[in-house]
Amino acid sequence: MKPLRYLILITSLLVSVPGFAQQNQWLIGHWDGTIEGFPASENSSRILRVHRVSADGKTIIALWAIPGSNAVPTETSTDGSNVTIKFQGVSTVVELAREGDASLNGKYTSTSGKTFPIKFKKAKLSSEFDGEWEGPATNNPKNTRDCTDGTYRLTIKDSLITGKFEIVSRVSGAGVREALVTGEVQPDKTATLELKALSPLMWSGRINGTFNGNEFHGSDPIVGSRRCGFDIDLKKK
Helix, strand or coil: CCHHHHHHHHHHHHCCCCCCCHHHHHHCEEEEEEECCCCCCCCCEEEEEEEEECCCCCCEEEEEECCCCCCEECEEEECCCEEEEECCCCCCEEEEEECCCCEEEEEEECCCCCEEEEEEEECCCCCCCCEEEEEEEEECCCCCCCCCCEEEEEEEECCEEEEEEEEECCCCCCCEEEEEEEEEECCCCEEEEEEEECCCCCCCEEEEEEEECCEEEEEECCCCCCCCCEEEEEEEC
């Protein structure tokens, strides 16, 4: 999915929309799944994290992962009862039907075209850190020539993290660069913030940090050819 498509998606989802169709909100949450009959040599467990659902169910922020691996964005939609999950660049398709507020059953079609039954159960996660969070990403080590400080604005609901990271570019005419932020608070109060670039010259990556009361501290170190690293300090509003 191209950055412009992500920008349109996030603009439509991160604004406050009182008219969200309530019938689609049941899908939001952390879902643990199992592919039945999968080869024994492969991990049959899957995680589906649904962060936001638009009013019409056609635009959804949802990530997919094999436990222990990085989560990847999906192209997910729902008509209120059925859920379709697709992945950019691969032919894998997951088709699910709602069975109550906490169960999804359906089929997983692999890249080879082989179909397997798949079942998901919705997990009950902690609400300890639920709320609005905001704070700076402070350039570290200091590099005033190439880097500026940025701002994180996040919403946490049932341990799922959704929001944006914004930073003013030093490139003339580039304006504000943005990234979609997703993640999940773990039982040990750590979290990995997953950044997906929404603007040109913005980077994608993963940031590790820890929640402590009404504060979060994380580190986004310099990696590869990047010239800027950041300390992230957020507070609950």
